Amino acid sequence: MTDFWPLVVFAHVLGAIIWVGGQLTVTAVLLPEAHRLLPPGERASLLRAVGRRFAVLTFALFVPLQLVTGVALAAHGSLGWSALLRPGDELTARIDAARRRAHMRLHTATHLLCALVPHPVDGCSITAAHARLDFHTAEPLDKAALSAGIARLVAEAHPVRHRWISEAELDANPQLVRSMSVQPPRGQGRVRVLEIEGVDLQPCGGTHVANTAEIGTVVVTKVEKKSAMTRRVILGFAEAAAGRG
Numbered sequence: 001m002t003d004f005w006p007l008v009v010f011a012h013v014l015g016a017i018i019w020v021g022g023q024l025t026v027t028a029v030l031l032p033e034a035h036r037l038l039p040p041g042e043r044a045s046l047l048r049a050v051g052r053r054f055a056v057l058t059f060a061l062f063v064p065l066q067l068v069t070g071v072a073l074a075a076h077g078s079l080g081w082s083a084l085l086r087p088g089d090e091l092t093a094r095i096d097a098a099r100r101r102a103h104m105r106l107h108t109a110t111h112l113l114c115a116l117v118p119h120p121v122d123g124c125s126i127t128a129a130h131a132r133l134d135f136h137t138a139e140p141l142d143k144a145a146l147s148a149g150i151a152r153l154v155a156e157a158h159p160v161r162h163r164w165i166s167e168a169e170l171d172a173n174p175q176l177v178r179s180m181s182v183q184p185p186r187g188q189g190r191v192r193v194l195e196i197e198g199v200d201l202q203p204c205g206g207t208h209v210a211n212t213a214e215i216g217t218v219v220v221t222k223v224e225k226k227s228a229m230t231r232r233v234i235l236g237f238a239e240a241a242a243g244r245g
Contacts, residue, residue, distance in 0.1 A: 110131050116149040120180045142223075164192055167190065191203050
């Protein structure tokens with residue numbers, strides 16, 4: 001038996017798009033041109049005619065279409081794009097491998113940075129081009145020394161792995177949580193942690209490389225004093241930093 005509910009969703013969405021698009025066309029295109037090209041009398045006649053025609057279409061077509069399809073979808077529980085999918089449907093996911101790999105390298109590099117700067121983290125951002133950590137400290141941080149420290153840990157090829165600890169174990173070791181503002185999710189009885197053997201251990205649900213050697217050449221591109229108690233460290237790939245220089 002044919003499932004027609006996706007067609008109902010399509011009709012509902014298409015009707016709304018056409019109706020709103022018509023209003024935008026009249027407002028953004030027709031009205032300005034009418035004001036520019038027509039004398040007041042002709043302009044008023046045109047706008048009245050357009051208004052009447054649009055009102056007829058609205059109440060004769062779009063309002064009934066939206067009411068009928070909207071009520072039907074609400075009764076069926078199929079409002080939303082999820083109605084286009086059914087249990088058992090096969091989906092294909094496409095992952096940007098290069099972008100994901102860049103995230104993995106930079107994310108793992110931030111853990112090395114945490115190992116080099118023994119202060120709480122009060123801000124973080126990771127993209128495919130750079131990573132940022134804000135450390136809660138008044139101490140100055142040396143850009144060259146941090147880059148050298150990261151390079152050393154990368155060259156030492158430390159294994160990187162994920163494992164689980166109980167919430168009770170985390171409670172007994174609160175120092176594992178480096179972030180001041182974000183706590184690891186709870187409620188499942190266990191917490192996922194990232195361990196870089198001999199270097200770092202902290203709760204983390206992100207994506208990482210399997211060995212620090214896979215990070216490659218990542219350098220500190222900037223160290224900023226953001227406030228009296230915040231030092232911002234920005235990481236980037238060495239090749240990109242060299243290109244900017």
